[in-house]
Amino acid sequence: MVSADGAVLINLRRINDVSIDAGTSSAVVGGGSQWQDVVDAAAEVGLAPLAGSSPNVGVVGYTLGGGVSPTLGRAHGFAADWVQWVEIVTPDGQLRRVDRDNEPELFWAVRGGKGNFGVVTRMRFQMVPTPPLFGGGLYFAAEHVGPVLAAFQDVVAHAPDGLSISFAFLRLPDAPFVPEFLRGRFTLHVRVAYLGSAAEGEKLIAPLRAAAPPMVDTVAEMPFAAIAGIHADPVDPLPAYERGTFLRELPTAAIEALVNAAGPETGTPLVMVEVRHLGGALARPPSTPSAVLRRDASFQLFVAAVGDPGMDEAFRPEIQSVLDAMRPWSAEGSQINFLTAYDTNPEGVRAAYGPDVFDRLARIKHRYDQGNMFRINHNIAPAN
Ligand SMILES: Cc1cc2nc3c(=O)[nH]c(=O)nc-3n(C[C@H](O)[C@H](O)[C@H](O)COP(=O)(O)OP(=O)(O)OC[C@H]3O[C@@H](n4cnc5c(N)ncnc54)[C@H](O)[C@@H]3O)c2cc1C
CATH class of the missing domain: 3.30.465.10 (Uridine Diphospho-n-acetylenolpyruvylglucosamine Reductase; domain 3)
Incomplete structure (x- = not known):
């Protein structure tokens, strides 16, 4: 770090x-x-x-x-x-x-x-x-993880570009700032955003609703301005330890590996293990090229723990064990926005961009910031 x-x-x-x-x-x-x-x-x-x-x-x-x-x-x-x-x-x-x-x-x-x-x-x-939006969250109890994740695979396999879907294993503390139904237990949170009518959206996510009864289901027509409610991310600062990787694919063996590494039967202290479906326009080349070049991964895995500063030693192996379990399906590189303090070393940053993009960035860095003034970041050191 x-x-x-x-x-x-x-x-x-x-x-x-x-x-x-x-x-x-x-x-x-x-x-x-x-x-x-x-x-x-x-x-x-x-x-x-x-x-x-x-x-x-x-x-x-x-x-x-x-x-x-x-x-x-x-x-x-x-x-x-x-x-x-x-x-x-x-x-x-x-x-x-x-x-x-x-x-x-x-x-x-x-x-x-x-x-x-x-x-x-x-x-x-x-x-x-502003598109029409059918979105929200489906929250399932621990015993439904198997059928719901099988349904997740099914929905992803038929997803049009207008459908974005992700899931997260949540283990939130038994604390007053956490909604009561999520406190102190494992929950599977499936997030849905469909840019179309409720009728079409209902059909697309029907396998999820049929897989198991959700504890809470907020998926409905909604105003675009309310999108923050879909993921319901925490809005206060947290001392988080996090790491992520791309996944090429998410076959049943990968789901099983993830459940074995971080599912309800494990004692992992991780508060969130998230998989987002990528693809669609994210995988297509832009009209104006940029340094965002890792576009071919199908999924993104992100793993987070929260604890007092200094808990790095306790969390690091837990986070690593989930990434290791998913290695057979991992793709090269990382989403720069999800590149965390663990990957700010020179090898980590270079690997995230890949050598060609990194070397080009380093040459441009040399032109504009030869002394590496801006270096407390995912640093691209100036090329000599
Ligand atoms: C709860 C949560 C949800 C997230 N969800 C998503 C998501 O859905 N998709 C996604 O892509 N990312 C997501 N992220 C990652 C997020 O995009 C990055 O953490 C990003 O760095 C946040 O920027 P910031 O300005 O809020 O943070 P800061 O800590 O203020 O900035 C982070 C770094 O960005 C650079 N930076 C910020 N502003 C400037 C500026 N004006 N000029 C130059 N450099 C600047 C600096 O290097 C700075 O250190 C999420 C993060 C959190 C915490």
Whole structure:
């Protein structure tokens, strides 16, 4: 892990303006803006951004790391693909506006290279007309894991690009901030977002509802502005230990391996083991190429533990054991937004991007940040 001792933290919280232009279906946002503010402002004029699962993740940090939207990603690709320009203060103190014509190499690098090239103070991106949305969560008790995950495979096998689906093994603490039905027990949470009518959506997810009676079922027609309720991510800071990987496929043997490693019968302390279905437009090349190049994985696995600072030694082997169990189905690389402190070492970052993209990023880094001023991150050291 990279130590931030002696570093300067630049807080952009107050550069959080959001301006929507309905005529061009675009948004200009400040470097510290958060997703729910954009989602709400866009909804007022019938538009939807490629937002993530959490309402208070930063728009710019998310987008520079690729940005995988669990509602619109499979239909429209990565959020980084929809960026039109960024204003960035580079390490030489210059404020530059970069796009596909002005400093195209930097524009390529910053969309995927994240915080390595400077501070993005403002960014403009395109949005889509607000789609009809049939979404929510299905929560199942531990004894239904087998049939529900078999149904998950079935739904994925027939999923149109408008359907995004994921599941998570949740082991949430018996604490007042956790909804009562989730407290202190194992729960299987299936998340659904379908960009279409309720009638079509009902048909698509019918195998899940038929597999077992959910404890709670919130899947219904919903306003796009309420998307944060689909994953119901925590919104307060947590001391989390996390790691993820891509999966090429999710056959029955992989599901069995995951259940054996982290399912209800195990004593794992992990609070969440999540599998998101990717593919669709996320797997297609963008019109303006960027450093987001790992596009062929079908699934993304993400594993998280929460505990006091210093619990690294206890959690590290637990997290690793789940990744090891899934190794036969793992794909190379990682989603940059899900690259965590465990992977911030040079080998981890290089492996996440792959050598070609990494080397190109390193050459661009050398041009703009020869002294590696921006290095408390998933660092791309400047090429010599
Ligand atoms: C609950 C939760 C749900 C998530 N869901 C998704 C999801 O659905 N899809 C997805 O793709 N990701 C998701 N993520 C990952 C998320 O996109 C990354 O954690 C991202 O880094 C968050 O950015 P931030 O600005 O909120 O965080 P920060 O900690 O503020 O920023 C993280 C890093 O991003 C860079 N950065 C941020 N802002 C700027 C800027 N203005 N200029 C230059 N660099 C900047 C910096 O290197 C900074 O250290 C989720 C994260 C959480 C915590």
